[in-house]
Amino acid sequence: MTKRALITGITGQDGSYLAELLLSKGYKVFGLRRRTSIPIMDNIGHLKNEIELIEGDLLDLGSLMRAVSISDPDEVYNLAAQSFVATSWVQPVATAQATGMGVTNLLEAVRLTKPEARFYQASSSEMFGKVLATPQKETTPFYPRSPYGVAKVYGHWITVNYRESYNMFACSGILFNHESPRRGIEFVTRKVSDAVARIKLGLQTELRMGNLDAKRDWGFAGDYVKAMWLMLQQDKADDFVISTAETHTIEELVDIAFTHVGLDWKDYVVVDQRFVRPAEVDLLLGDCSKAKEKLGWEREVTFEQLVKMMVDSDLALINENLIKGVKIV
Ligand code: NDP
């Protein structure tokens, strides 16, 4: 029997990789897409004939019930969120609604419409926030440092609560940072890879950044969506940390990216207070031994390979646009 999956956040980075993974496994894939004045299909345009998009919004319970009813899913992956930490200080209420309350809306839609469907919640290492212990694992206490992190803690616990209250198969993946050429342009890895490509091609002269000392545990999104799927294939619903168990500073990221194109980052990077956050998560380093042991999951792409992949991709993308005569802004 063909398995059916509903993915929220399908237009985002992870949604597109997860859709590709599930299609490769023979799933019928449905994606929830909210209405925007101009549809942005950059990440899933190449899949348009293979997936079915259903209009809906995490803030609108009725639309979620309709989406669950139409897709009749075996598995529901909740990847939708206001996911940019910096924006969560500018739009704390909207972030709480989408990233926090949206999880309850979707859990309710599943509970009322198809309670036997397996449910994945995209939890985040941002829930650990202030460093209470390292490496961070499933039992490390949460101390979020942004409105986004606070909303994710709510989403995490409501998922656990639905599992315990209604015996739903609901899992929470506590994923550390994961990146790719499909990463949104405002996140630090993509901001750097895009800027390095532009500087190399003579289209930009400097890169303005915030805190270069923060440390992150960065992996490749293509590896991480495999862990999401594996969680829903287990006999018992559970929560897992997914990480590389390596940490690097933003400065190391910048260094690898500039060195890759033969440039010295110190000649181009300017620290600008506009990009420094009101409260910072100083150090993320995940212990993913539970996922290794129980899911048999391992990352494949290293940090250095990831950074080079992103720089090469942005160089190719910008070059392609220059050849086509697209105005680069
Ligand atoms: P993106 O920001 O790339 O994608 C977010 C998606 O959510 C987009 O498809 C967006 O749609 C959709 N969305 C936002 N608000 C709503 C809403 N109200 N209703 C319906 N859809 C909505 O995120 P990623 O792919 O990077 O991350 C996927 C999930 O994993 C997110 O929940 C994120 O918080 C979480 N996460 C990500 C990590 C990472 O390092 N990437 C690490 C840990 C957790 P639109 O295109 O219309 O904006």
Ligand code: GDR
């Ligand atoms: P993060 O990712 O906040 O960890 O959340 P982001 O790439 O935005 O920041 C990582 C670190 O880099 C520092 N930094 C800058 N960040 C940005 N965006 N722009 C800059 O110019 C800059 N300069 C320094 C930040 O201060 C921070 O320390 C991501 C998101 O995908 C979340 O949705 C997800 O839950 C977590 O990862 C795990």
